Structure formats: structure tokens, C-alpha cells
Amino acid sequence: MPEVLLETRGLGKRFGAVVAAEDVNVSVTAGEIVGVIGANGAGKTTFCNMVTGYLTPDLGQILFRGKDITGCTVGQATEAGIHRSFQIPQLFPGLTVYENLLLAVGVFGHRRPPWWQPLVRPEVENEATAIMERYRIAESATTRVDRLPQGVRKLLDIAMAMVGQPAMILLDEPTSGISTKEKFDVMGNVIDALRKSAATVLFVEHDMEVVGRYADRVIAFREGRVLADGTPGVVLEDPAVIEHVVGRRPGRAPDA
Amino acid sequence: MTLLRRVRLTTAGIAVATAALLALWPLLPAWAAHTVGVSLGGGLVVLGLLILIRFGLVSFGQGLFFAIGGYAAALANQFLGITDMLVLSVAGIASAGAVAWALGYIVRGHRGIFFAMLNLAFSMILFGILAKTVVLGSTDGFSVGVPTLLGFAPDPEAGRLTFMLFGYIVVFTAVVAWWVDRILASPIGYAGQGVRENELRLRYLGVSARGAVHIAYIAAAKLAALGGVFTVLLIGHVTPEDTAYWTKSGEFVFVAILGGSGNVAAPFIAQTVFELVRTFALQYAPDAWQMLLGITLLLVILFLPGGLWSLADRLRGRDA
């Protein structure tokens, strides 16, 4: 019986009159790849924010590996093993791709040096290089992040989140801003790399073909509530989901 | 150039500069030795600013900690009869460290102009207190005796600036600069770049931006205090105006911009240039001093935004 990694019980969050989460009960098993869908404003990002300690829920509980982490800080959630990438990549714009990873590995990687020792040493450099290769961004190593195309930023953002080798990663719209043609490439790379790291994945995605191809399970949000939760076949065909989320019949992923 | 090579190069540079200064002592006229000592003292304050600048912060109130260091040493000397320069230095560093630790809880949540101005506010409060405290000589300040080192007292005939004090300042400063260079290249120093570039990402890398700022703030304060101790031991006198007054804090920021934040050597080079120019300007064109400062600042910002240190990079054909 695989371990239940993440469990939320009755999560609620309001911003003034806006209901961003209401009675959200989600449970994710170790090794799963969960797709999260929902229209803009459905509360997907809010869910990621609460689970990673960036926002404190008004109501409910968050359990990670059976431990209550409700109300913990971002640092504590990160320490516990939940990391995330962002809808808008959060990087160090004035530094190069390589320096971004060096910084991340140096302050957070498992082979980080003691805090008073020079950070650049072979084991840190090698790890930063290995991560660049794993996410196929090594060609951009010496490019400053503020001059990168969106697709590479997205990949770097995910690579940065994976530096600490988390047990679970939340990807907030990993393919937004990437052309439809490239989406499958990018997502394929990412899912490959994440499988190799044995991370459990929850990804927010608007493209139903991408969801259908990569998710083992799909959760649909609507106005802060879970509208449907199940296998892609069931959820993507659910009339309520089609009406409120998909807005059309789900297409089939191209056979590539 | 890799970071590790740069750290090694800086270490070698510091070692050479230290040896050269010690060897030059017999040849240096008194005014020159005094200028070196005072420049190292001021340079330490600016080195603290360099750390803050790497964190994306600037303080317009480092005079606060410069004054705390100077006054702590002077007080320990006058009221407790302590003459050992090592003990006086520790007194200065510890006092500033304690104050910065407490004030750090206020400033660490602020960035940009608020961080800069909060520090200015603290320094003005201290200035006001010092200037009104009669037992400390109010605006006139008070004098400090000739320091000793580990039981050795300098020849009473030799005056204030002896090889003992000069060598102590040179070696202590060198060790501190070497240490700061390593720290800037370490995880905590890199975390500073993270604070400057994107705090949210840094938090998601398990680093508390506020905590990192707090540590940098305390470090900068200790450096400023040590600079204050050295300056007071060299000059033999401490006043509020020469330490805590806002123009002094402004001067340190000026020198920080003049030198640039490219290397730990930059603050000391810039402070030396500053002291030399001031010495000559005050002698030959006392009315033009402020204008000279203004023009220099203008030229540096327009043509040398990386400060004097970036000249070295340009000459080398920068590869870092």
C-alpha cells in the first residue's frame, strides 16, 4: 500500500468576498502524477500557496506524510520536502542560469558547504551542471536570466525547485507562455526528469491534451471547490467539468 | 575566472599588501602612516557597506556603529582604565554587535530607502544623545590614552602612532578583509545575492531573507565599530561630530560608491584616495572641497558605475 504523501482536510481561504478555497479535500499518494485543472481564478495557485506555507488557510488542515504542517512557514514546508515552481518563474534575474543553480545548490543542495566556506567547489559545480543537463538548459548556462526566453525560464524554475530533492513538487502552470508545439517537449522532459528523481508531482495545466497525456489522476477546481477528482478518462469526460472547465470536448493527444 | 580562484587571488593580494605596508613602515613619514591607518579604519566601515550593498541594501547611518565602536573603546579606556588595544577592539565590536542585534529586528523587515533612512534615524538619535551628555564632553568629546598591546607599552617618547599600533591595525584589517572575502563567497554571502535578486525564491530555497539581512546587518555594524576603534586610537580623541553625525555616514556611502563593490580591497583603496584628496584639498583649496566631492561623485556615477575597482577589471580585460 503506497504512502499517502499529501492530505488536505476542509481547506478554506477567503480574500474579502472572494472564495479562493472552500472545503478542499485532496489526497495525493506517493509516486502519483496529479493534474490540476480549473478556469482562471478557480483557486489552483491559492492551493499551491497554502500547501507550501506561503499562505495560511483560514480553515482546515494540511498533512504531509501524516504530519500536520498547517500554518508552517515556507521554509518549514520546504524543509519537510514540498517544493514548487511558479506560474511566473521566480528566479534571480541578474544572474546567469548557471549562477542561479550554483546559488540554489550552494544554499540548499544536499552537498552544500558549511556556511562560512567558499561555495564554489567541485561537488557543488558538478551538481549544478548535472541539473542543467537533466533539464536540458545547459546551452543557456552563461545567459543572464532576464535575457532568457520564457520556455527556458520555466524549466530553470522547475530545476531550481528540484535542487533540494523534494519528495513532492507542485508545478504551477509549467507550460504557460510556451507554444503549443513545444509544450509536449517541455512537459515530456520535465516529467522524465521528475520520474528519475522519484518525485511525486502535482501540476496545474490548462491544456487538456497535456493533462490527458501525463496525469495519472485529475482534480478539477471551480470557484475554490473541488468539482471532480479521478482518473483523466472520467474527469475529462465529466459533463460538469466540460461545461465549467474544459469548455469543449477534450481533444486527443497527438500520437507522437 | 572561477570563484575559488578569485578567493585565492584576493587572499594572495591581501598577504602581499600587508607585508608591503609593514615593510614600508620605516620609510613612511608620520602623516602617511597616519593616513594609511585612518584609511584602513574608514575602509572597514565601507567594507561593511559593501556587504550590505551585495545584499541590495544601503545604510545612511553607519556612523551609528562607527560611533559606538569609537565611544566604547574610549569609554573603556577613560572610565575602566583599559589600555590594551585588543580588549578595546573587542569592546567596540561587542557593543556594536549587541546594538545591531537589537536594532536588526526593526530594520530587517525593511528594504530600499526605508532601510537606509531607518539607520540614518538611529544615528541621529545617538548623535543627539552624545552631544547632550555632559560626562562624555558633549560636542567636544573626550580624549583617549595611548594604547598598549598584550602587556607591551610603547615608548612614551614615540608619540601616539607607533609601529605597534600601525602593525596592529594593518594585520587586524588584513585578517578581517580576508575573512569577509571568504564569507561573501560562501552560502551566506550568496544568500545575499538572493536577497538582492528575489526574496521569494530564496525563501523557497529554505533561506530566511530577514534572517540573512539581520546577519549581514550585524556583520556590517561590527566592521564599522572596529573602524571606529582604530580611528579613535589613532586620533586620540572622540567627538559626536566626527563619528555619529550624518555627514560622516554620508561620507562612508560616498566612498562605497567611489570604490565599488567588486572586491573587498575596493573600500580600502577608495578610502585612501578619499583621505589623500581631502588632505590636499583642505590644505590648498579649502573652499573647493565640497565641490570636488560633488564632481568626483558625478564622474564616478556617469563613467565608472562599478567604482574604482572596475578600473582594475577593465585593465585585466575582465573574464569573471
Ligand SMILES: Nc1ncnc2c1ncn2[C@@H]1O[C@H](COP(=O)(O)OP(=O)(O)O)[C@@H](O)[C@H]1O
Ligand atoms: N493574495 C491575494 N489577495 C487577494 N485575492 C487573491 C489573492 N490570491 C488570489 N486571490 C483571488 O483568489 C481567487 C483564486 O485565485 P488563484 O488561486 O490565483 O486562481 P488560479 O490560480 O486558479 O487562477 C481569484 O479570484 C484571485 O483573484
Ligand SMILES: [Mg+2]
Ligand atoms: Mg494560478
